[in-house]
Amino acid sequence: MTTMYAALLRGVNVGGARKLPMAELRALLADLGHDRVSTHLQSGQAVFASGGGDEESLAAQLSSAIEKRFGFTVDVLVRDHAYLKGIADACPFPAADLEAKQLHVTYFSAPVDEERFAAIDRAGFLPEEFRLTDRALYLYAPDGLGRSRLAEALARPRVTKGLTATTRNWNTVVKLVELTSA
Template sequence: MTMYAALLRGINVSGHKKVPMAELRTLLTELGHGDVRTHLQSGNAVFSSASDDENALAAELERAIEKRFGFPVPCLVRDGAYLEAVAAACPFPATELEGRQLHITYYGQPVDAERFAGIDPAAFLPEEFRLGDRALYLYAPDGLGRSRLAEALSRPSLTKGVIATSRNWNTVVKLVEMTAPTGTADDGART
């Protein structure tokens, strides 16, 4: 069995697309997954599965959510080893920063530097970004809500045709812990 994280995009924001975490845990269990847990209310779930196909797991979850809740929710599914590798590859000094200052945007497919060629990095300093494997690392010293670079990176022309969802560093670390083979971290939300 492999531990996975499901990253749901755009739920429970300003009262829109409400997906209660208890119902998400129930849904994942009904789909046959084990060790189901959630983290926060923003669409983070972990589960175990015998499947080795992240895309199939994401598609299955998207269909089930739309059937249960009546609206589409883009989902990414990544295994624990991948999440750990992405966190370990962070080009910024994560241990020296507050969790709100560092974010990872996970993408549904690889994105190349060409997509972001129109962004002048010097215009946004001290904010910075770096590309990784199906991920973008964003350093925003004043947090995401005040980040001009985050706004620029989320323009429809840059995100067209790809699923993208961001998590702050605290959530990144928590999901790595929750999908670790020992599964030691737990927020108490388990089915």
């Protein structure tokens, strides 16, 4: 059975570092045997169909292939359509009433629990808020991610230690659901 996946690459094509042209990423995924390959934006999202493997093995395969071909390491998360749709459908914030720059999802490589975030004084960051699921965090940042003090606190090493984490704005979250539904 073929499943549609999204690959989320962390930290490519940002600030001139770790250049990874999307056309070359599409070619690489096709060379790995995946079908219906496409990319979204220049910031490291690819969609593909695969008949074999699981999210972790597909992510490891792509990360290894990128390092081999381009000479640098990239953390990769792979999520299937059902997971991505579940994240979009379960949003605890009124997504339809917010601008995309105000709502973000951080995807984690492994399950996270509230204890990891216990040292963050949530009231001290209001009106910014976050909510957790098993492998994702929803962030409401009314002034956008670039001005978010809470986003800075959430990205500190003591919070993210041992995890790969990558954040996408709400437009990208919704677009990935759409692209993987085909």
